[in-house]
Amino acid sequence: MLADELQHKIDFKTKPLGALGHLEYLAHQIGMVQNTVSPELSNPHMVVFAADHGIAASGVSAYPQEVTYQMVMNFLGGGAAINVFCRQHNIAIKIVDAGVNFDFPAGLELMDKKVRKSSRNILEEPAMTSEEYRQALENGKSVVSEIAKTGCNIMGFGEMGIGNTSASSLMMSRLFDLPIVSCIGRGTGLNDTQLLHKIRILSEAIEKYPHIETADEIAETFGGLEIVQMMGAMKEAYDQNMLIMVDGFIASIAVAAVWKKDPQILNNCIFCHVSDENAHQTLLELLGQKALLNLNLRLGEGTGCALAYPLIQSAVNFLNEMSSFEDAHVSNKE
Template identity: 80%
Template sequence: MFADELQHKIDFKTKPLGALGSLEQLAHKIGMVQQTTSPELVKPHLIVFAADHGIAAAGVSAYPQEVTYQMVMNFLGGGAAINVFCRQNGIDLKIVDAGVNFDFPEGLELIDKKVRKSSRNILEEPAMTLEEYQQALENGQSVVEEIAETGSNIIGFGEMGIGNTSASSLMMSRLFTIPIKDCVGRGTGLNDTQLRNKISILTEAAEKYPDLKMADEIAQTFGGLEIVQMIGAIEEAYRQNMLILVDGFIATVAVSAAWKKSPEILNNCIFCHVSGEYAHLRLLELLGQKALLHLDLRVGEGTGCALAYPIVQSAVNFLNEMSSFGDANVSNKE
C-alpha cells in the first residue's frame, strides 16, 4: 500500500523512530494528499474574505462595524498582521469583498465578490436568503478555481468581519448541539459585562430558529457572507485536491460546516493553531484534530496559517532532503 511506502520513507530517515513527532504525521498527511513520497508546495496562497454582520448592531463586538472596511483598506495597504507574515513567508495574499457594508473606490487590488452589503440581523430574520447563500458559496468556489489554475496546491483562508465570532458561535452551537454559552468567547476583546450581554443576545437569536439541523440551513441562517464564501472556497479547494490551511475559530467553524456535508474534507486540512477564542479548542476536539501552534492568537485574518506555513514546509523538506540510514551509511537500531 502507498500509505505504508510513505511511512517507511519517514521511518527510515536518520533519526530515532518517531523523533520528529507531529512533523512526521504532517509529512504523511501531505504525502497522502498528493499521493507521492516526494511532495512539494507550489505557489502558496492565502485568501482573506471580508464582510459585515447585521447582528453587530446589537453590540456583540468591542469594535464598531466600520472597522471591517477600514481593515480591508489596511490589508490593501500592506499594513496588517497578515500582510507582514505573508511577506515574510512568500505567501501570495488576496483580499475578497464578500459583503462589506461600504462602497470601495475603483482601482484597488480587491476581489469583488460582494453578494450584498452586510448579512441581515439574525435577531430579526435569517442572515441571508437561499439565493444569497448559494451565490456566496459559488463566489467562494470561483476564487479558488482561479487560484488553482495558476498551479497553486496549498491555500489558506482568513476572514475579517466585525461580529463574525457571534455568527460562528451560533453555527457551532447548532452544528454540534452544544449550549450557546459553551460556544461564545470574547471575540475582539469584550469585558465580563459585554461577554454576558453577548451570550444573552446570541441565546435569544438561537431560540428564534429551533428547528435548524442541516449544515446549509444553519450557515444560511446564522453565518456571515465571508464565512459562507469560505465554506465554498474550502469545498472547491478539496475538489482541486489542494492542501487546506485552517486558521482559527471562525475558519474552523467554516470547515465544520463543510465537514458535515463531506467528512472526507478533513483529509486535506492542516489545522494551523489553537486560538485564544474560548471555544476553538473544543471545536478541534470535536473534529478529532490537533493544531500545529498554540500562540493564543485571536486576530483572525489567516495569521495562524501564515505563521504555520514554515512548519508545513519543514515537513515537506525533511521528507525530500533528509538522508535515510542507507544513504548516509548510518547504522539503524537492531
C-alpha cells in the same frame, strides 16, 4: 501501498522513530493528499474573506462595524499582520469583498465577490436568503478556481468581519447540538459586562430558530457572507486536491459546516493553530484534530496559517531531503 511507502520513508530517515513528532504525521498527510512519496508545495496563497454582520448592531463586538472596511483598506495597503507574515514567508495574498458594508473605490487590488452589503440582523431575520447563500458558496468557489490556474496547491483561509465570532458561535451550537453559552468567547476582547451582553443576545438569537437542522440551513440562518464564501472556497480547494490551511475559530467553523456534508475534506486540512477564542479547542476535539501551534492568537485574518506555513514546508523538506540511514551510512537501531 502508498501509506506504507510513506511511513517507511519517514521511519528510515536518520533519526529515532517518531523523533520529529507532529511533522512526521504532517509529512505523511501531505504525501497521501498528493499521492506521492515526494510531495511539494507550489505557489502558496492566502485568501482573506471580509464581510459585515447585521448582528454587530446589537453590540456583540468591542469594535464598531466600520472597522471591517477600514481593515480591508489596511490589508490592501499591506499594513496588517497578515501582510507582514505573508511577505516574510513569500505567500501570495488575495483580499475578497464577500459582503462589506462599504462602497470601495475602483482600481483596488480587491476581489469583488460582494453578495450584499452585510448579512441581515439574525435577531430579526435569517442572515441571508437561500439565493444569497447559494451565490456566496458559488463566489467562494470561483475565488479558488481562479487561483488554481496559477499552479497553487496549498491555500490558507482567513477572514475579517466585526461580529463574526458571534455568527460562528451560533453555527457551532447548532452544528454540534451544544449549549450556546459553551460556544461563546470574548471575540475582539470583550470585558465581563460585554461578554454577558453577548451571551444574552446570542441566546435570544438561537431560540428564534428552533427548527433548523442541516449544515446548509445553519450556515444560511446564522453565518456571515465571509464564512459561507469560505465554505465554498474550502470545498473547491478540496475538489482541486489542494492542501487547506485552516486558521482559527471562524475558519474552523467553515470547515466544520463543509465536513457535516463531506467528511473527507478533513483529509486535506491542516489546522494551523488553536486560538485563544474560548470554544476553538472544543471544536478541534469534536473534529478529531490537533493544531500545529498554540500561540494564544485571536486575530483572525489567516495569521495562524501564515505563521504555520514554514512548519508545513519543513515537513515536506525533511521527507524529500533528509538522508536515510542507508544513504548516510549511519547504523540504525538494532
